[in-house]
Amino acid sequence: MPLLKRLAPQLIALAALALLVTLVFPGFLNISVNDGRLVGPVIDVLKRVAPVALLATGMTLVIATRGIDLSVGTIMAICGAFAAWAIAGGWGLVPALLLALGAGALAGLWNGALVAVVGIQPFVATLILMTMGRGIAQLITEGRILTFTNPGFAFFGSGTFLGLPFPAWLWLATGIGAALLMRRTALGLLIEAIGINRRASALAGVNATVLLIAVYIASGLCAALAGIVVTADIRGADANNAGLWLELDAILAVVIGGNSLLGGRFSILASLLGALIIQTIDTGILLAGFPSEYNLVIKAGLVLVILILQSPRIAAEWRVWRDTRTAPQPAAGARP
Amino acid sequence: MLLSIRSLTKTFPGTRALDAVDFDLAAGEVHALLGENGAGKSTLIKCLTGAYLRDGGTITLDAAPIDPKSTVEAQDLGIGTVYQEVNLLPNLTVAQNLIFGREPRRFGLIDNRAMRAEARAMLAQYGLDIDVSRDLGSYSVAIQQIIAIARAVALSGKVLILDEPTASLDAREVQMVFEVVRGLRARGLGIIFVSHFLDQVFELSDRITVLRNGRKITTERTADLDRMALIEHMLGRALEDEILHPAPEAAAEHAPLLEFQGFGRNGMIAPFDLKIGAGEVVGLAGLLGAGRTESAQLMFGTPPAQDGTARDGSGPLDLHSPRAAIAAGFGFVPEDRKTDGIIADLSIRENIILGLQARQGWARPIPRAEQNRLADDFIRRLDIRTSGREKPIGELSGGNQQKAVLARWLAMNPRFLILDEPTRGIDVGAHAEILRLIHDLTDAGMSLLVISSEIDELVAVADRVIVVRDRRHVAELTGPRVTADAIMRAIATPEEAA
Numbered sequence: 001m002p003l004l005k006r007l008a009p010q011l012i013a014l015a016a017l018a019l020l021v022t023l024v025f026p027g028f029l030n031i032s033v034n035d036g037r038l039v040g041p042v043i044d045v046l047k048r049v050a051p052v053a054l055l056a057t058g059m060t061l062v063i064a065t066r067g068i069d070l071s072v073g074t075i076m077a078i079c080g081a082f083a084a085w086a087i088a089g090g091w092g093l094v095p096a097l098l099l100a101l102g103a104g105a106l107a108g109l110w111n112g113a114l115v116a117v118v119g120i121q122p123f124v125a126t127l128i129l130m131t132m133g134r135g136i137a138q139l140i141t142e143g144r145i146l147t148f149t150n151p152g153f154a155f156f157g158s159g160t161f162l163g164l165p166f167p168a169w170l171w172l173a174t175g176i177g178a179a180l181l182m183r184r185t186a187l188g189l190l191i192e193a194i195g196i197n198r199r200a201s202a203l204a205g206v207n208a209t210v211l212l213i214a215v216y217i218a219s220g221l222c223a224a225l226a227g228i229v230v231t232a233d234i235r236g237a238d239a240n241n242a243g244l245w246l247e248l249d250a251i252l253a254v255v256i257g258g259n260s261l262l263g264g265r266f267s268i269l270a271s272l273l274g275a276l277i278i279q280t281i282d283t284g285i286l287l288a289g290f291p292s293e294y295n296l297v298i299k300a301g302l303v304l305v306i307l308i309l310q311s312p313r314i315a316a317e318w319r320v321w322r323d324t325r326t327a328p329q330p331a332a333g334a335r336p
Numbered sequence: 337m338l339l340s341i342r343s344l345t346k347t348f349p350g351t352r353a354l355d356a357v358d359f360d361l362a363a364g365e366v367h368a369l370l371g372e373n374g375a376g377k378s379t380l381i382k383c384l385t386g387a388y389l390r391d392g393g394t395i396t397l398d399a400a401p402i403d404p405k406s407t408v409e410a411q412d413l414g415i416g417t418v419y420q421e422v423n424l425l426p427n428l429t430v431a432q433n434l435i436f437g438r439e440p441r442r443f444g445l446i447d448n449r450a451m452r453a454e455a456r457a458m459l460a461q462y463g464l465d466i467d468v469s470r471d472l473g474s475y476s477v478a479i480q481q482i483i484a485i486a487r488a489v490a491l492s493g494k495v496l497i498l499d500e501p502t503a504s505l506d507a508r509e510v511q512m513v514f515e516v517v518r519g520l521r522a523r524g525l526g527i528i529f530v531s532h533f534l535d536q537v538f539e540l541s542d543r544i545t546v547l548r549n550g551r552k553i554t555t556e557r558t559a560d561l562d563r564m565a566l567i568e569h570m571l572g573r574a575l576e577d578e579i580l581h582p583a584p585e586a587a588a589e590h591a592p593l594l595e596f597q598g599f600g601r602n603g604m605i606a607p608f609d610l611k612i613g614a615g616e617v618v619g620l621a622g623l624l625g626a627g628r629t630e631s632a633q634l635m636f637g638t639p640p641a642q643d644g645t646a647r648d649g650s651g652p653l654d655l656h657s658p659r660a661a662i663a664a665g666f667g668f669v670p671e672d673r674k675t676d677g678i679i680a681d682l683s684i685r686e687n688i689i690l691g692l693q694a695r696q697g698w699a700r701p702i703p704r705a706e707q708n709r710l711a712d713d714f715i716r717r718l719d720i721r722t723s724g725r726e727k728p729i730g731e732l733s734g735g736n737q738q739k740a741v742l743a744r745w746l747a748m749n750p751r752f753l754i755l756d757e758p759t760r761g762i763d764v765g766a767h768a769e770i771l772r773l774i775h776d777l778t779d780a781g782m783s784l785l786v787i788s789s790e791i792d793e794l795v796a797v798a799d800r801v802i803v804v805r806d807r808r809h810v811a812e813l814t815g816p817r818v819t820a821d822a823i824m825r826a827i828a829t830p831e832e833a834a
Contacts, residue, residue, distance in 0.1 A: 200675065202658055203638065
């Protein structure tokens, strides 16, 4: 099955990590039922991975077009601030959600227009919103942490649905939904085509400009969902810290998922596994009880090891090594 | 002789790019180097400037043998080059560009004042009085080109190679650059001039050397050579061996399909009129850079035409973009397969169905079974040599890539298909197959516009040939007048053929 073959490196890395964490923290895989909900470190990973998994879903599409979206962390802060502002202002749950999603889509439209219409390099184009956007979020929250009480909205961050935390359902549904949308329609093919050769695709009649704008809007919408989750989780909008540096974790998740930063072939499911790998490392380090100052160094080391083990060169060398070991050794002098 | 090249040979896998070429350059001479694409001009220049290492032969400069291994070494020996695209740094000042790498220093720091003075003095030799502290990019391409020449001469000072220096200049700017070149000739430099513009070659050069297929064909004094003879040398055919068009009587029978009126765009092609009949093959002939590809690009909306209209039997056509042109039933197989044709990492199947899918829209995916059927069908019909339809197209040979790109358009069944150099860089077998395919397509009623550098090919397939010269459609040959002789005459001297 080609899908399983594509996901094999990520699945193996995730399983190996789970094993490693279990060795230092034996209770890692334990799951118990408490008050109708599942509890345990693994469930915690599924919940906490939500922001990065959501961002990675949109980021995969952007990277497939040979772009990058550095502004997603900031878009989270903006959308969270809008949602909190609307809830605190008594708009009610649905209008607040729509406002946040609308803000995310608008931010994506801005990025997409800069890249596809104005022709600015994606790195620079999204850097603009990345730096400017936190200012917008701060203007909305008036520089404070904007808190609110709304059980309906808080459900998006800490609610439980069918035994699992709601954020877990949200990223699973978004990620798998996006993957199905890409592969059950022709979107996936067209996005890969413009990522590999935008000029040739445009000459073949692919509407590259509209598609490019669309992937940045998709990335903005994913960031809005992530912003809603973190704002709902802490029941407040923190313009300075919501989503801070998360764009980098999202890019890392896409890369661990085996997607090329040069665009082209992509797999959203592999990026989701990449996000799970990152979150498992984070949670694992915490559970293992290392002093907190070691966390980032250990994380960096593990990520490096995973990336090296997944690289095509290592795979090729491993095949050569295996073949030379298993192939019968030619007798000396048998060949001229 | 200032520079003397003897039996220069350079081989690349599969081709002998230069085959025992001799070339002499005297001091105080402008020597034009001519030839069609692939004749070996740029290989010769690259061997001379050390960008390529030659396989055999000798180069002597000022009676001493030289062996440049890099462009820097060639520069130090006295050989400087100016390319078509100005290869200076537009965001540095004129002075920084001119003096780059040998800045005057004061207390170890760059002495900007001395640098500006030196730059001004350098440009004064060329009659150029401009503000050298402004960014290079703020000046016109002609001035940048002169600055590039000034820099090359200052660095090397014996031999100056001008590789298509006027390609992006207008007529007045060309004269500016020519004045500079004439001044350098008077100062005793040897100048090698490469250009596609024959008028400019005749105006500026003292001698002409023609290369073809890696061999030197001739070196003659410009004054002794007429246009006709030059083009015969370049294309490698004598005018006597006329080939009559195979089906002259078919020419008048095509019902009108498309009509372009006053179609043109500044800097690409002067406004032209063109009628295309149903099932007709129109050929576009002309030297490289004459405006053949540009004509085709405008018809396909990339970029859109500034002037003129296009219409079919039912009314005006919107051709503002490739998508619009495709909606009007147009197709375009571009000249540069790699950058404009194939999507290298996608499979043959995906490359073939891409155009069809883009036209249907993303929401209506072509079912996989239908994709497989289409791909297999075209792989069989066009005889695309591959181990299977899922192979990435980038791994195919050039001819098979070309067939797959052609299949993409045939799958969309256009009424008007533009083929820009459909047989460039593909082997002889595939060449014949593609010509056969062109016949099959027109038999099925498709109209074609075929651009080709190979005149025989046009004579073989075209009902009518438009000749393009210096960015203008200058002649139209129909029916029995479509002969290699007439096409070559029209390329050289439009008045005679028109």
